[in-house]
Amino acid sequence: MPSRTEPPLRIAVLADSDTRWKWGALTAHRLAPGARLDGRLLRGRATPTARQLTEVGVAAAEIAEVTGTEFVRSAGRDRCDVVVLACVGGAVQAMVHGLAAAWAGEPRRPVVVTGYVGVVYEKLADGLLLRHGADLVLANSPHDAVRFREVYEGVGADASCVTAWALPFLGDRNGPERDQVRPFTVVFAAQPSVPESRADRTYLLRRAVAHARAHPEREVLIKLRSKPGEHTTHIEELPYQKLALRLPGGLPANCRLVYGHMGEVLDRTDLLVTVSSTAALESLHRGIPTAVLTDLGIREALGNHHFLGSGCLASWDRLDAGHLPEADPEWAARQGVPSDGSGEAAFAAARQRVEDLAARPALPPLDPYYTAATAPGYLPAVLARHGLDHRGRPLPGRAGTPREESALRRAGRAALRDAARGAYRHGVQRVAPLIRRAGEL
Numbered sequence: 001m002p003s004r005t006e007p008p009l010r011i012a013v014l015a016d017s018d019t020r021w022k023w024g025a026l027t028a029h030r031l032a033p034g035a036r037l038d039g040r041l042l043r044g045r046a047t048p049t050a051r052q053l054t055e056v057g058v059a060a061a062e063i064a065e066v067t068g069t070e071f072v073r074s075a076g077r078d079r080c081d082v083v084v085l086a087c088v089g090g091a092v093q094a095m096v097h098g099l100a101a102a103w104a105g106e107p108r109r110p111v112v113v114t115g116y117v118g119v120v121y122e123k124l125a126d127g128l129l130l131r132h133g134a135d136l137v138l139a140n141s142p143h144d145a146v147r148f149r150e151v152y153e154g155v156g157a158d159a160s161c162v163t164a165w166a167l168p169f170l171g172d173r174n175g176p177e178r179d180q181v182r183p184f185t186v187v188f189a190a191q192p193s194v195p196e197s198r199a200d201r202t203y204l205l206r207r208a209v210a211h212a213r214a215h216p217e218r219e220v221l222i223k224l225r226s227k228p229g230e231h232t233t234h235i236e237e238l239p240y241q242k243l244a245l246r247l248p249g250g251l252p253a254n255c256r257l258v259y260g261h262m263g264e265v266l267d268r269t270d271l272l273v274t275v276s277s278t279a280a281l282e283s284l285h286r287g288i289p290t291a292v293l294t295d296l297g298i299r300e301a302l303g304n305h306h307f308l309g310s311g312c313l314a315s316w317d318r319l320d321a322g323h324l325p326e327a328d329p330e331w332a333a334r335q336g337v338p339s340d341g342s343g344e345a346a347f348a349a350a351r352q353r354v355e356d357l358a359a360r361p362a363l364p365p366l367d368p369y370y371t372a373a374t375a376p377g378y379l380p381a382v383l384a385r386h387g388l389d390h391r392g393r394p395l396p397g398r399a400g401t402p403r404e405e406s407a408l409r410r411a412g413r414a415a416l417r418d419a420a421r422g423a424y425r426h427g428v429q430r431v432a433p434l435i436r437r438a439g440e441l
Helices: 020-029 049-057 070-073 089-102 124-131 142-154 197-216 240-245 260-265 281-284 314-318 329-334 343-360 380-383 403-426 432-440
Strands: 010-015 036-043 063-068 082-086 111-115 136-139 162-164 184-191 219-223 257-260 270-273 291-294
Touching: 010 020, 020 036, 020 082, 020 111, 020 260, 020 343, 036 070, 063 070, 070 089, 070 314, 082 089, 089 111, 089 124, 089 270, 089 380, 111 343, 124 142, 136 142, 136 343, 142 162, 142 329, 162 343, 184 260, 197 219, 197 257, 197 314, 219 260, 240 257, 260 270, 260 281, 270 281, 270 314
Parallel strands: 010 036, 010 082, 036 063, 082 111, 111 136, 136 162, 184 219, 184 270, 219 257, 270 291
Antiparallel strands: none
């Protein structure tokens, strides 16, 4: 992006979970290849582990765990040129207000970028308005860009921040590896909280296992998001690892649980099966047959309604019979997944906007739609959850001695996480209360 005589951009990514770190780190890489990347992990329940960070495959010059108040104090133009807020909507809104207060009166401030980690199929208005105020709100497809602008224009908010681009991991297209003999590989991309019930999750696991038994010539991989003791964006109260232990007869030889980078798993995938994971878009981008399951219905709660018209909706019965879905190319293009596998062009507009904004001698103050005037009964609570008052300033007691406070919280959270892991190993049914309590520290 910058010319050879200019120093590379410095980007700070604030993330609150493993999937958002993946989105944020890869977004930084796409926005400014070669930029210095500093990672900041928002302290909470889903703070990613070292393994989860490594799995993304994007190296950071520095990674540190911070509170929201610590972040807004440190994210000045002397430290970074661009801030990527890869967090849940409430955290983004709090950081926008906190940064606006911290940067008040400073003409040169970092460019603020945010967006979504995948498919947006629920809480569209709520999530978008909580992200308003950033210089760029990235839309992962032409379809999303239209919807985002309609929401902002519908409340009279500035919609010029909406910038169309693509999911950052769709830039490179690799099909399944065929340089060596291997079995036809089916991958079931599991999700932590979709579906939620034990019955539904057990059903999906049983069907994947049944597919493996019905097709001994195939390999069936159950791709899991996290290992026991790790946490993701959504609480996984009923992990498939535990459900698999209770399957009559266990897993057949050609069926196993796997972890790791989704891209590496897709390198050997011939059929991707999921309920509504964003992995479906990555799979489609690679030209892999992709099945979005209808077994549990097509429902907003599952998110699979987003794939209406895609050509990907299918049941395990059809897959057992040999069906390989073919995606509708027009639908895929609207969702930011061009059928020709191109991806780099989708990042060009956002790159140019960031470059132009970062080069300006001054930027206007951050101007979120939610203020004490537009949302007096909503915004203060959103800010308070992240240690900020209604003006975006640190609440009393939150701006004192962060190092000592952080160490205490870190020790308490580690102890509770150890207890949760022990409960999991010993078969305790519900460890979510422990996990939630750890996230409160």
